[in-house]
Amino acid sequence: MNSRPKIKDIAERAGVSPATVSRALSGSGLVAEPTLSRIRETARAMNYRPNVSARNLRTQRSMSVLMVVRDISNPFYLEVMKGVEEAASDAGYSVLMGNTQNNPRRETEYFDMLRDGHADGMILMTGKLPPRLESEGSALSQLPLVVALETIEGYGLPHVQIDNRGASREAVEHLIGLGHRRIAHLTGPLPELMATLRRDGWREAMQAAGLDIPAAYEQRGDYLLRTGQELTAKLWELPEPPTAIFCANDEMAFGAIHELRRRGLDVPADVSVVGFDDIYLSQALFPPLTTVSQPRAEIGRKAMSLLLDVIGEADLPPDPVVMPTILKIRGTTGPVREN
Amino acid sequence: MNSRPKIKDIAERAGVSPATVSRALSGSGLVAEPTLSRIRETARAMNYRPNVSARNLRTQRSMSVLMVVRDISNPFYLEVMKGVEEAASDAGYSVLMGNTQNNPRRETEYFDMLRDGHADGMILMTGKLPPRLESEGSALSQLPLVVALETIEGYGLPHVQIDNRGASREAVEHLIGLGHRRIAHLTGPLPELMATLRRDGWREAMQAAGLDIPAAYEQRGDYLLRTGQELTAKLWELPEPPTAIFCANDEMAFGAIHELRRRGLDVPADVSVVGFDDIYLSQALFPPLTTVSQPRAEIGRKAMSLLLDVIGEADLPPDPVVMPTILKIRGTTGPVREN
DNA sequence: TTGAAAGCGCTACCAG
């Protein structure tokens, strides 16, 4: 009566076998009505909860999934996590958070957790594989993996992503439409794929409009705020600074705006700035940031639902799932300054 | 050779019993040297990983802890989570994320996960108990629980928190020191304890300085950005608006600044604004926000280490652990405007 | 220092 009741206790009290209790509680539909409700009743009365370890051992599943990110303290992941958590919770799964800090040892650890039954599947948002696994080739495609936000090529893994190149092109076209011709770009950490795609989108839009791309207008960054400041400072040491800056993410855009203001330049009257990601608070700045918005929660939900498909061995879309982006035109972009 | 090796496979290969393998791998120190390294070697060679479900079932532990927050998409929790994750990871624990959205059903669910062996302990950051449990009284103090950031009174639970009242007092004193006499406060969701404490700190500082507190200067909020805007708008409908606003959190402070600027008021030349929490990007705004900074990662780490103590049945500090705050004086506060 | 064996709590197979 004192310690936690087990299935056997319920069985005795209800006058049936453990097997029947198990069936009744798991809703297998194979239990006749009078028995069914009697069992349910006693289970509730005894405040019964099935032991997960025992169940997991028996069923060879953990009903948990692993969501692995580069840096857990990046707010960008919040909404994605929320989406993953919602979809997981709806399906009866728990979410384990993995944080790699770009440390290969930790990356490997999370893969090991898949093998040791800690989790039934993994959503990878790191854009890379631990070195040890890279050699495993096609064996990887057998693992219950879904790649989100980033891309891992060559293993036939399911992906949920956005059209980074197209979205960048659209953002730059917006600037061009405002009359800007000297448009610089602060890149992400090249040669990473996502950074490369965003850079390429910028280049494409510039070329399509017949605009010049001075080498110094492509400033190599790393998504960090202070880098945005520094690169902007560099741009303003050029004989001919740009009239607009397209940044590979919002943080660098904040850094750029910060630096411009420090130099007494007004955004957007003097210089236009566009970000990418539409992170939390982007719209709360003054002026609110013009940026490319990703449907983060939906990306999380979709990734989780794909993962459930993988775990359930359902058929998967052979191509990456591409989620739509929206260019949020807000307050940091405006017509090019005359003269 | 194909499917995952189990302890029995290692035992056969190494020519010992499963028991010895288990002892060797868990480092019990009861295995003689030649055997020990032979077992380790074969385990590595076979790429062995112990099955967690089996181990958990046997040991009656899950080596996971649950971190439960009100709203997972609030960036405030990021650093705390990081701290928890670090301390957990160091101790060999995984962290499960729980998101209640203030939904009592979900709150109860997470408590159930404690009982069903999903997790060995729980860090509660919701500041309240699910209704069903409130009646259980002192039985609660037997559960492996740690309360962080918030407070749950009357059950003798271990706490990690900050001195909300004292920190608020300090923030308001800073404003008073700058010559402000008309200082309004945007509160959190009263009557919640944390919101109340921050409000009380403001009142105390005002009273100690002999300043008036017009009823309309206490505007009841809910920590949301847009509420910050709305309440500020209300303040400026008063015959005598304040010269400074102390906000119960940073988001409302951002909202306040936004609204002030919309009205053509300069921060801090016309109005000073102080926030609370020092969330991500607070220092990246222009001007950067003056706010109360909490050692979030340390709070997370401390909460986790307390939880490990609880789980290990170690002695606990009878009083709440109070972590120090720092008033970060940045760019949104300045001397009161003359005239 | 090592091995044999029980059993953690549950599910699912096989009978009836």
Added chain:
DNA sequence: CTGGTAGCGCTTTCAA
């Protein structure tokens, strides 16, 4: 529709 029971993979007595 229900019961008996094997066994998931591991740890940990108890004996040797």
